[in-house]
Amino acid sequence: MSTRLELLWIEKYRPKKLDDIVDQEEVIQGLKNLLKGDIKEMPHLLFAGPPGTGKTTTALALAREIYGGQWRDYVLELNASDERGINVIRERVKIFAQYFTPSEKAPFKIVILDEADMMTSEAQTALRRIMEINARVTRFILICNYITRIISPIQSRTAIFRFKRLPKEGAIQYLKMICDSEGVECSPDVLDKIYEASLGDLRKAINLLQSVSTVTGGKPTVKDVESIVGKATPEAIVKMIDALRMGDFNSARNLLFDFISVSNLDGQEVIKLIFNELMMRNLLQPEVAEVLAEYEYRILTSAYYEIQLTALLAKLSRLLGSRGQ
Amino acid sequence: MVWTEKHRPRSLNEIIGNEEAKLELVRWLRNWEEGKSDFPGILLVGPPGIGKTTAVHALANDFSYHVVELNASEYRTAEKIYEKLGSLGRSYTLERYFTGRERRIIVFFDEIDGIDPKEDRGGLDAVIEIAGKRDFPVVAAANVPDPQKHKKLFELFKVVEFRQLTPKHIIILLKRIVEREGLKIDYEIIKKIAERARGDARLAINMLQAASLGIPVESISQSLENLPLDELLRRLSSSISYYEIKQLIDANSSLWEDVIYTYFDIIARSPVLKFDAKIQLLDALSKIDIYLGRMNKERQFFYLRYLSHLIAWLIYNANRSGAVYDGRIPEYRLYKFVFNRDAREEFTELSEALGRSIHESRRKFTLYTLPTFCKLVKRKYSKLCEWVKKVYGW
Numbered sequence: 001m002s003t004r005l006e007l008l009w010i011e012k013y014r015p016k017k018l019d020d021i022v023d024q025e026e027v028i029q030g031l032k033n034l035l036k037g038d039i040k041e042m043p044h045l046l047f048a049g050p051p052g053t054g055k056t057t058t059a060l061a062l063a064r065e066i067y068g069g070q071w072r073d074y075v076l077e078l079n080a081s082d083e084r085g086i087n088v089i090r091e092r093v094k095i096f097a098q099y100f101t102p103s104e105k106a107p108f109k110i111v112i113l114d115e116a117d118m119m120t121s122e123a124q125t126a127l128r129r130i131m132e133i134n135a136r137v138t139r140f141i142l143i144c145n146y147i148t149r150i151i152s153p154i155q156s157r158t159a160i161f162r163f164k165r166l167p168k169e170g171a172i173q174y175l176k177m178i179c180d181s182e183g184v185e186c187s188p189d190v191l192d193k194i195y196e197a198s199l200g201d202l203r204k205a206i207n208l209l210q211s212v213s214t215v216t217g218g219k220p221t222v223k224d225v226e227s228i229v230g231k232a233t234p235e236a237i238v239k240m241i242d243a244l245r246m247g248d249f250n251s252a253r254n255l256l257f258d259f260i261s262v263s264n265l266d267g268q269e270v271i272k273l274i275f276n277e278l279m280m281r282n283l284l285q286p287e288v289a290e291v292l293a294e295y296e297y298r299i300l301t302s303a304y305y306e307i308q309l310t311a312l313l314a315k316l317s318r319l320l321g322s323r324g325q
Numbered sequence: 326m327v328w329t330e331k332h333r334p335r336s337l338n339e340i341i342g343n344e345e346a347k348l349e350l351v352r353w354l355r356n357w358e359e360g361k362s363d364f365p366g367i368l369l370v371g372p373p374g375i376g377k378t379t380a381v382h383a384l385a386n387d388f389s390y391h392v393v394e395l396n397a398s399e400y401r402t403a404e405k406i407y408e409k410l411g412s413l414g415r416s417y418t419l420e421r422y423f424t425g426r427e428r429r430i431i432v433f434f435d436e437i438d439g440i441d442p443k444e445d446r447g448g449l450d451a452v453i454e455i456a457g458k459r460d461f462p463v464v465a466a467a468n469v470p471d472p473q474k475h476k477k478l479f480e481l482f483k484v485v486e487f488r489q490l491t492p493k494h495i496i497i498l499l500k501r502i503v504e505r506e507g508l509k510i511d512y513e514i515i516k517k518i519a520e521r522a523r524g525d526a527r528l529a530i531n532m533l534q535a536a537s538l539g540i541p542v543e544s545i546s547q548s549l550e551n552l553p554l555d556e557l558l559r560r561l562s563s564s565i566s567y568y569e570i571k572q573l574i575d576a577n578s579s580l581w582e583d584v585i586y587t588y589f590d591i592i593a594r595s596p597v598l599k600f601d602a603k604i605q606l607l608d609a610l611s612k613i614d615i616y617l618g619r620m621n622k623e624r625q626f627f628y629l630r631y632l633s634h635l636i637a638w639l640i641y642n643a644n645r646s647g648a649v650y651d652g653r654i655p656e657y658r659l660y661k662f663v664f665n666r667d668a669r670e671e672f673t674e675l676s677e678a679l680g681r682s683i684h685e686s687r688r689k690f691t692l693y694t695l696p697t698f699c700k701l702v703k704r705k706y707s708k709l710c711e712w713v714k715k716v717y718g719w
Contacts, residue, residue, distance in 0.1 A: 007698075007701045007702070008683075010685075060684065079687075082686050114685075203693065203694075207694055214697075214700040231718045234718065235716060236717075236718075238718070254656075257656060258665065261657065261664070261665045261669065262665050262669050262672050262712055263672055263695075265688065265691055265692070269688060269692065298611055298615055301615050301622065302615050303615075303618035304614055304618075306657050307585075307589050310589070310593050311607035314607045314608075318600070318601075318604055
């Protein structure tokens with residue numbers, strides 16, 4: 001593993017063993033029972049639950065538990081939101097399954113497919129076929145936030161494990177462990193604030209803890225936490241909406257271009273950010289919501305999402321602009 | 326002399342094709358003269374180069390009228406139109422005074438679809454008013470009238486449709502000219518020209534004249550095809566004719582995506598466009614982009630025939646509202662490849678370095694972890710982290 005990654009606490013303090021996973025006793029117990037039985041009988045698994053509750057971590061820990069130190073040779077990690085279409089997934093799984101060298105630990109390899117609920121139902125239907133075709137030599141662990149967005153033929157072919165939102169106590173205990181290990185002076189107030197701001201999402205909480213610790217040289221206060229939490233929405237989006245309210249379409253467009261031109265963040269994500277910010281500011285009149293919904297739909301089949309987003313900004317500028325143009 | 330002028334028919338009988346339309350013209354004029362016509366004016370509709378203007382002049386000639394032609398690209402406002410007709414009135418009074426002859430006049434408004442009912446205040450109303458007085462027969466011609474914008478005209482005027490000529494029509498026409506000029510031109514060449522002229526008699530005659538000078542037909546008709554992007558964009562944005570735009574688009578289908586993308590930028594950036602027009606054009610673009618996306622994703626090429634039409638319409642409307650190509654690189658490409666190039670490259674490098682060992686999607690990493698990450702590696706990814714600080718605010 002890259003040493004640079006170890007810099008990130010979410011990677012550095014990612015639990016390696018099933019036993020170290022915070023507050024998901026039922027899931028962990030279920031998985032352990034599964035491991036106690038005949039490993040050949042292991043079914044496909046489906047992990048569902050809110051973000052930052054340990055789904056990916058559990059999948060990785062399970063793989064370690066099965067294969068031991070060489071686990072990486074037997075695991076293919078895919079991310080539905082990164083792979084371009086079901087065909088890419090099919091190809092990658094095919095190649096991975098083809099070069100099958102059995103481990104003495106288990107007669108199959110594992111495919112971990114994260115964010116499976118981001119796939120369309122057509123893609124999921126294709127996925128189901130892929131799972132069936134490769135069933136002899138692979139097991140799938142599908143990970144999703146919303147189980148209702150997984151088609152029922154897949155649900156019925158998998159053992160479902162539901163992860164629950166992390167309770168405060170366990171999360172804070174984990175944060176405290178990190179603080180001690182990194183030599184960060186964290187008062188209970190600060191930890192409370194971090195937990196509150198991250199709503200039981202441990203990834204968010206740890207990222208927040210690390211940012212605020214780095215900025216303050218290891219002595220964060222509640223105020224420091226608040227100042228970062230206040231920037232939950234990227235500033236570019238905040239300014240963009242300010243510009244739209246002034247009816248200043250050109251500035252809004254420049255801010256948008258600046259924001260999307262570096263990271264290729266996808267269009268739906270951008271619309272979601274705009275939506276959240278408008279909701280927080282009580283600016284979400286029905287007409288505005290309609291326009292957002294329409295353009296999020298259009299983006300699904302568009303060729304250039306910057307065209308769609310620009311057209312959306314023009315409409316929003318008319319709807320939100322106090323003075324109009 | 327240009328053959329399109331030299332061989333322009335002087336009488337309706339000489340005009341090839343559009344027989345029904347010619348009859349309608351004559352019938353209307355006779356009725357008008359007898360004060361029996363329900364329509365104060367007549368509107369000729371059809372693509373360019375098929376004889377609308379010629380028909381008006383031939384009609385006038387056949388019935389001893391003089392044509393006063395007001396081209397809508399010059400006379401767009403009510404003021405200008407009345408000014409022109411007023412000065413006309415005076416000069417005709419003088420002529421009658423000196424010669425004792427009264428000359429009858431047809432007022433002909435060409436390219437009437439170039440008048441915008443909103444922007445050229447009163448221009449269309451003036452045309453309708455002048456026709457309503459029934460002092461002279463009023464004829465208007467248009468390539469692509471807008472049933473909404475030009476609603477009044479459609480309601481009040483008799484509408485006569487001129488159609489594209491068939492290759493057969495064009496062959497007859499070309500043969501006639503070949504005979505008159507005493508040329509020796511291969512029939513195969515005439516056939517080729519007729520096929521390539523796309524029903525446009527003017528274009529066909531021009532091609533024939535070029536062919537008579539020994540220029541190969543292929544090189545004439547190909548002048549539209551395979552243009553470099555910049556040249557294509559310049560030609561598109563300097564055209565006010567829908568048909569010309571459509572021909573350019575059809576002849577350069579390999580450049581559609583670039584044309585769409587550039588027009589997206591022109592429209593979004595234009596300081597001239599009224600904001601409502603901008604919203605409308607961007608909405609039209611958004612739909613074009615969807616069809617393009619569906620076509621590419623689903624390999625459904627039936628979208629092509631609609632796209633060519635929609636793109637041509639978009640450009641036609643953009644041009645008319647004053648949003649034209651100025652040779653600039655699209656703004657978003659500037660952001661991607663100039664302003665944020667370094668940050669972008671660093672981001673790509675970082676994504677590759679992190680690879681799959683990060684256990685979270687690029688999406689989640691970009692949204693939630695990147696700012697934290699930048700607190701730790703500011704020096705190595707300085708441009709990226711500068712950008713992060715600006716965009717995320719921390």
